[in-house]
Amino acid sequence: MTGFAALAGQPVIAGGGLAGLATALLMDRPCVLLSPMPLGQDAASALAQGGIAAAIGANDSVSLHEADTLAAGAGLCVADAVAAIVGAGPDAVAGLRSLGVVFDMGADGTPDLHLEAAHSRARIAHALGDGTGAEIMRALVARVRATPRITVMEGARLRRLIVRDGRVAGVEIVRGGVMLALPTGACVIATGGLGALFPATTSPVGGQGLGLACAARAGAVLRDMEFVQFHPTALADGPAGAPRALVSEAVRGAGAVLVDETGARFTDELAPRDVVARAIQAHLTGGHQVLLDARAATHGAFARHFPGIARACAARGLDPDRQPLPVRPAVHYHMGGIETDLNGRSTVPGLWACGEAASTGLHGANRLASNSLLEAFVCAGFVARDLEAASLPAPGPVGDPVPDEGDGVGLADMHACLGRAAGILRDEAGLARAARALAPHVATDDRALVGAMVCLAALERWESRGGHYRTDYPLTAATAVHSRLTLARTLSMLDALSSGAPVSTPADGLTVP
Known part of the structure; x- marks a missing residue:
């Protein structure tokens, strides 16, 4: 590809939704932006109807917004993350305006704010009535296209992270059926959620959790994978x-x-x-x-x-x-994902994540309505700031892309597997059966890996909390514990499950009253 080698060493941002676009826009470094579809298409951000939650109303406050977020998160929110992200809400609305987003205003010239479930105040800033996501994406796509330092690769997706000596050394990209390897010491995964693995979902078809699989195969910790939010009214x-x-x-x-x-x-x-x-x-x-x-x-x-x-x-x-x-x-939103700190850093040096692909601790066990656009934009800013200050290693040779091996699990089979086992109501038998069915494919199929991690995390959570409900364990544990999975632990758990051993017992971490 003409000029591809000249991009070596630039940060690579995987994902063409709000989180990816904002990360690219909010830093000054030249970067590469991968979008599987033309910018703005097949991105969950563009489908967001409600708006962005922010304490900008006259009768509202950041502390009230924090309290509502913590209550919805059912004990699993990370308090520092809630304070940082919610606290940045008013500036986020102002920042989006500065990028060209036009929010709906009331007759008195102040923002027209909506009320949504579990919010104690009307604090949802919206645009085009129920077209907030589309308006935000319109503005940011225009800005990205007008920014020469951002190299946009449409029709391209992240296939694999190349890790050398424990840190990111490059990425493998698929574009037009051609596999390419690009040396870089920095990759940002902003690939969205995994809703498209379920049979009934509001997610675009591209939301299959493939960015999460890339992170897991690179050695990153994935947190709270069992927490899948079902929107009540599709x-x-x-x-x-x-x-x-x-x-x-x-x-x-x-x-x-x-x-x-x-x-x-x-x-x-x-x-x-x-x-x-x-x-x-x-x-x-x-x-x-x-x-x-x-x-x-x-x-x-x-x-x-x-x-x-x-x-x-x-x-x-x-x-x-x-x-x-x-x-x-x-299925509407995945609260789990790649575990990050408040700079968006994963547990693998050189790998950042933001948006729905990340587990920042904001949402806990159950996302508060309209906090997702807030998190995507605010955390993209955190990542951009951290990348701007980072000293990245000089790019080195990364070799040729590795060919795919083995047969994959069809999307229809994933729908059947996860729809039965990991839906609104779950139990041990169904989750174990699904994990065993996916186990033979996990080593080579990214969808199978992500689906298995959802089932295993749900199996280990011997309680009901937020978006995770076990009919065999309907009570909520006295202590809130995060689940954490790596590829190595996932494979070990699947081996144990296939041999007939129990995955866990309540004594392994959760105290069930």
């Missing part, structure tokens, strides 16, 4: 294999109610997401329909308040001004 109908259309939490925040076929309400619509999702799933399992009724809340003007959702409804022949919408839970 449209129940949609094209097979396509992401579910999301009905933003802001619709419930505006007053929409959840009812069954009799018109009866059955849960608190503004409870934390895991609570609402389980209530809906239980109602569906009991043979009921679940409908979101926004008619009284939006007074016949649904499309004015939520234009994107209205378009999705119209495509399915639904009119939220005239009828309740059939909804069901769908």
